[in-house]
Amino acid sequence: MTTTTHLEPTSVRVLVVDDDQLLGDALSSALESLGHRVRLARTAATGRELAREIDPDVVVVDLGLPDADGLELLGEIRDQSAVPVLVLTGSTDPARRVEALDAGADDFLGKPFRLAELEARLRALARRPELRSSTVTVHGAVTVDRVARTVTVEGRPVHLTPIEWRLLDALVARAGLVVSHRALIDAGWSDRHGAETVESLRVHIRSLRSKLADAEGSTPLRTEAGVGYRWQVPHGAAAGAGAVASPSGSAAAAAGPAPHADTAVGGGVRRTEAERAAHDLHNALTALEVATFMIGAEGAQAGVSAAARESALQRLPALAVRIRELADRLVTTSVPGHDPDRTSPQEDTG
Structure with a gap:
């Protein structure tokens, strides 16, 4: 007799290690509103401690941490535990993703991503032993x-x-x-x-x-x-309550493709600054995507509470300002000779 394995909606205990405050808060709030238990670490050191203390079902690690390379933390976690690890990255370079898998990551997700996809990956990882x-x-x-x-x-x-x-x-x-x-x-x-x-x-x-x-x-x-x-997991088997397909008009799609650090920058110090700007912009776009999910019809369908939706709505103005700042910063650091204070030809005329 053959049987098909289906995933029942369950609460996943998640440790998120990400230094970006806007994105970390957005992910924590969104996942908790969908019934998951989330602990947030902004440094590799804190992530290392919490991984030992709380025994998470899944660890989510951003590769761009302030005090250590995310791959280093990944290796340390893997040396101590078999807990599933999902890597978040803004890089589209396959070599970087291969490095993460070889270091012990179970899966990766490129930024900006949709909350539905993140939750589907978390549920799939949490049920890996099954x-x-x-x-x-x-x-x-x-x-x-x-x-x-x-x-x-x-x-x-x-x-x-x-x-x-x-x-x-x-x-x-x-x-x-x-x-x-x-x-x-x-x-x-x-x-x-x-x-x-x-x-x-x-x-x-x-x-x-x-x-x-x-x-x-x-x-x-x-x-x-x-x-x-x-x-591929059968449709619905790992999607969970929040895994509703996002429409083509989502925040990330409306904003256009986020810049890739390896293609948007020059060399030397300028390269480092532009890479950081691209990394931060990926985070801000992802936070915007998460907020859009929560306040929209998809969030209501997934069971996001009114309080959580209101909280996400209140974060939108700060996100808009942050994205504008990062877009300007990325242009400044990636375009040689660009002067952000110089007005455009359209502004000079009239």
């Missing part, structure tokens, strides 16, 4: 029995090679999470001799996708460009 102990996974047309080592697609048995099975098993065991190229190579080639490459992995993944495709050519296997692969 996912690992589950023997049968059903996703649409695909059924995987990890004990019997069988796979069916639309009821039809599928033959996998030993390497394909090991890759699939590694992905299903971490359903909903990113599995890095390196981790998959380690899983697929247990007797590896060092010659296995990412390209070898891609060849086997393409074959696996072909075998798992349903009549419409769809599979649960998703690519995380430059990083690895993810076995």
Whole structure:
């Protein structure tokens, strides 16, 4: 008998380590309003202490901390505990994300992000032991029995090679999470001799996708460009009460793509200043996204209280000022010779 695992709404005990006050407060308020228990740390040192004291279900770590690299804190947490860790990053550089996964992160989320996506990731991470102990996974047309080592697609048995099975098993065991190229190579080639490459992995993944495709050519296997692969969790299984799809007119979409530090800056000291401005702007845009969720129809549907919605509404003016300041700062530090006090041609005329 096959069974499908569903996530029941539960409270997740979350430790958030992020130095940005606006974003930290926004995340704490939003997650608590959705029924989760949140502790906030603004430094790596405090995060280190709280990780030992409160025994969180999930730790959320921003890589840009004031007193230590987020990867350093991640490594320390991983040395002491198997608690799931979600990394927040404003960087779109795949290498940075691979570093986080290799350092022990279970997943990552790029800024700015939507609250619904964050909560879905938190719930998926919190139930990781349950996912690992589950023997049968059903996703649409695909059924995987990890004990019997069988796979069916639309009821039809599928033959996998030993390497394909090991890759699939590694992905299903971490359903909903990113599995890095390196981790998959380690899983697929247990007797590896060092010659296995990412390209070898891609060849086997393409074959696996072909075998798992349903009549419409769809599979649960998703690519995380430059990083690895993810076995997609069935819709609703990890979304939780607050995971309502955001409309295209969300705060982040309306504001346009947030700048990427590696592409918006020059070199030397100017580079460091611009990177910091980009990092802070990502945080402010994310805080705005969270506030927009809470005060809108989505927040009401997710059960956000009236008091929490009012609190989010009161934060909007400060967020607007902060975003304007950071946008000006980013332009100043990333455009050579730019003078922020110089009026534009339109302002000079008339």
